[in-house]
Amino acid sequence: MDRVGQRRWFADREVIPTAVAEIVDAIKNMEDRQERIEALIALANRFREVPPEIATRPFPDTNRVPACESQAYVFAFPSDLGLEFHFAVENPQGVSAKAMAALLQKASCAPLDQILSIPEDLVYDLFGRELSMGKSAGLMEMIRMVKALAKASNRVD
Amino acid sequence: MNRAIEERGYAIADALVSTEWVARHLSDPGVRVIESNEDPLLYPSGHIPGAVEVDWTRDLNDPLTRDYIDSEEFASLMSRIGVTPDTTVVFYGDRNNWWAAYAFWVFSLFGHENARIMDGGRIKWVNEGRELTTEVPVYPATTYVANPRDDVSNRAFRDEVLMHSKMRNVLIDVRSPEEFSGERLHMPDFPNEGALRGGHIPGAVNVPWAKAVNPEDGTFKSYDELMELYGQYGPDEDVIVYCRIGERSSHTWFVMKYLLGFPNVRNYDGSWTEWGNGVGLPIEK
Structure with a gap:
């Protein structure tokens, strides 16, 4: 919350999907590092891989997140409720990528302007500033790819 | 072992x-x-x-x-x-x-x-399906008297690297070929950040670190296979390795120093994030 009681995301940035903002707010306000890490692992454990009716292996390179060392893939699927986002994380050690995927799944069916307002540096709010360049780059690229797919889908519509 | x-x-x-x-x-x-x-x-x-x-x-x-x-x-x-x-x-x-x-x-x-x-x-x-746990162990604190940090034997600094480069001593850039050539300022597919200039330190040769590892299981290659990568350098030569921040080159440092037994290998941890941004430091593309 800021000085006038507004959620900071809303106060100094564009509105982002509520379900995403709630998770980010909860985690970034955890002062204890261990508590934050446990929350991120719990988030990663909620990750669900893209269902086979939407995509199957081998996943196409066009859906692969460019800088992600965890070999993450993003899929945008138009449903009756809006655009759904689905993910795959091929590296079994990609716990952070799974956490990010679980978070971004919450952007499904949100309005386009809210999806496009998700800031890439949200990565640091979640994981802290101690990430390596490679790790932070990959996680940021997951956000960029979600936004790019949302934008492209809107263009088609 | x-x-x-x-x-x-x-x-x-x-x-x-x-x-x-x-x-x-x-x-x-x-x-x-x-x-x-x-x-x-x-x-x-x-x-x-x-x-x-x-x-x-x-x-x-x-x-x-x-x-x-x-x-x-x-x-x-x-x-x-x-x-x-x-x-x-x-x-x-x-x-x-x-x-x-x-x-x-x-x-x-x-x-x-x-x-x-x-x-x-x-x-x-x-x-291999071996056991993992989330339990964080706590060990009784020990009394450890540490040696002063030795920044000479295994570590190289910018001015030493500059002299090393001028002397055309062995300098190994362990980054990707694209980073080495200056085509990229970063690891493949990573965003452009970290250095203003792309290229390598004059005189450096490119031996990407990952060549030392068997891709199928992550184990180190054999001595003979590693010598195919590094054997053109005499074991007593003064060698400096570098990458972007010194982490990939630590891997190569370990390979050369321990697995191959080259005694005079140092890691330049300033690496490309220092050299690529350094005022007055020459580069090659």
């Missing part, structure tokens, strides 16, 4: 231990297993039973000076993880032991020579 590692013919085969060896020594009070990763969620999500975590940013670096911890801080770290000068420390981690090798190198600055790397790293342990 085990027979498979011995048969690979390394100069200092004791520098490596197998996953089997680690599994047999989980309860050995003289052994401390240390996990060092790039991904901060990996250790807490599950690690080798009894292993402690040493984090490359929080535990080894002094971010205010872009330097490493001093001997007092190192002694404090060793005390916290229950290590004495006689303890055998065994490093393992993600990314084919990148960060494990980096931690190994930092420990070498303080002369903790009783150190090993677990061949194949975390992924090999996991793929």
